[in-house]
Amino acid sequence: MNAPVIDVHAHILTEEMMARMRREAPEIGPTLSEVDAEGGVLKVGDIVQRPFPRGGWDLDRRFADLDHAGFDLQVLSNCPQTFLYEREAALTAALCQIQNEAIADLVRRHPSRFLGIATLPMQDPARAANELRRAVTRLGLKGAQIGSHIEGRNLDDPALEPLWATAEELGAFILIHPQKTAAGERTKEFYLKNLIGNPLETTIAAASLVFGGVLERYPDLRICLVHGGGFLPFQTGRMIHGWKERPECRRLIKESPEVSIRRLYFDTLTHFGPALRYLTDTFGAGHVLLGSDYPFDMGTLEGARQVRAAGLAPAEEAAILGGTAAGWFGLSAAERKAVRA
Template identity: 75%
Template sequence: MTSVRTIDVHAHILTEEMMRLMRREAPDIGPTLSEVDEHGGVLQVGSIVQRPFPRGAWDLELRLRDMDQAEVDMQVLSVCPQTFLYDRDPALTAALSSIQNDEIAKIVRQHPDRFLGIATLPMQDPERAVAELRRAMTQLGLSGAQIGSHVEGRNLDDPALEPLWAAAEELGAFILVHPQKTAAGDRLKSYYLKNLIGNPLDTTIAAASLVFGGVLERHPNLKFCFAHGGGFMPYQTGRMNHGYDVRAEGKVNLKEPPEVSIRRLYFDCILHFEPALRYLVDTFGADHVLLGSDYPFDMGTMDGVRQIRALRATPEERNLILGEAAAVLLGQQGAPVKRAAQAG
């Protein structure tokens, strides 16, 4: 069995202490838990209700047991998307972001062999977002940030965000893009389509905006990772190229075909379908595919490590996906391997 340190780059957290501190700062927003049992509860953040809200989101002992069971050595902790709060006053969102980032950093310090962390940012105020990213990385020791797929309807190629991308490139930030408030909501109300289709759809819009907006051409060293296998983006690269060839609109901000920028992106492995994962690895390289779980939510997986180990791939490719590529992106290469079954 490989001795590579397995690193899960997509894992959410909202501890009871985070909730308490956020309620003290903003009583009208929460977050609050109700109907709590051994499996979870109901989370309310302002008008947002998450049902069910799995216990692993706040129960650290359960999280560590689940990680051991899943053979995950390290998780990269990020906030739950319900707490992005891009629709609130920027100063308040900045304060609530700071609380969550401080608490994530505290957990990382307490369990440095099991956790890394990435920040949440007040994206509706790019100046504040830059300041919080710098603080999170230079003072708290976090490795980057998780951001939403849009900022209250503004796509990620919005010119106002340019200072943030410049700072993220300068700092070497790992940026996980996660869907939220997804498009086409009125048509996706049935069958859980708001998640089954809505989440990958919004991820695709975010990726396409960054690509066709020229953000990756201007900042080729940015490290964007897209959740849930990149949405539909990796599987429509040919269509993106064709549109660039035959239409003028795609050339407004791009000097090279979109595939050049798409190949600069990273994707987690949460696809639930081996042929799709195999395509992702074959097309974009194992060094651009990262282990993810979406812990603790129901559309994630506890079997990611086992799925990668069973993937038809070379040992070198499997090791890259399991953790070697993430270690480089997160500045962790050379750190000692510690098997999950032996850890705290």
């Protein structure tokens, strides 16, 4: 039985979710304004997302776009604007629970189209670990999406050990997404905060996990880096050379960083066929997963077609389009058949 085509990188924030969050936290709860047929403006506290495409909240538009893209299943995650790691931990935890329960409800209502992952109050690692466990064991979600840093603290922060231990124990899928990008003052123009800032954030997060020894201590973590892994996959040689030459690179890891880098997974969102081929040729098709970044403007609905046009072997193509993800998410043969019916 062929696996369904699975988009592992997609965001959602429905009007119902926004309303519940506003009731919980009126001062920062998400609002929509300037709404038209294509989208609107999303505001979350001081964060403004312009545009916020209509598919972010409109399920009819989303289903039409999924059909156009040829995606059978989409893994729903929160919008990064709602990470809210700067807020008081109990408030963020309450808003995470609202979003996680809403995503789980969408999965229950549309099991042939959606899977889901949680958002976590990462500023309080114990709460984050507990919410991950609740999301996976009680809500039926498949893991979590987390930001690239927690208000300036990198992901190798020792305080996060309970989260990594819990994620490995549960076999949770962890999607790392950039937020509050570095070099903000220098990337204000030309949309560089996204073009360069987002991949840079992913690179810093991944390098911290590698050189901080997180992936040595927890080798079975299932961590996927969005946007093709940022710059890290294309600078693997530089990381290896630095480890050989510089003692600070060897301070917390015993093995070459290549070992840990090869434990990571990458989505397909490179917008460039040779880059997709490089990921597959270098790290193996089993470490590359289809991702669209739906519904944002730097995403694409062409991902499945781009994979099919990349000249990959049939087995490689099948793994990327959904085979690896279906195995991770425990889709039975019957479930795979139901999704594709």
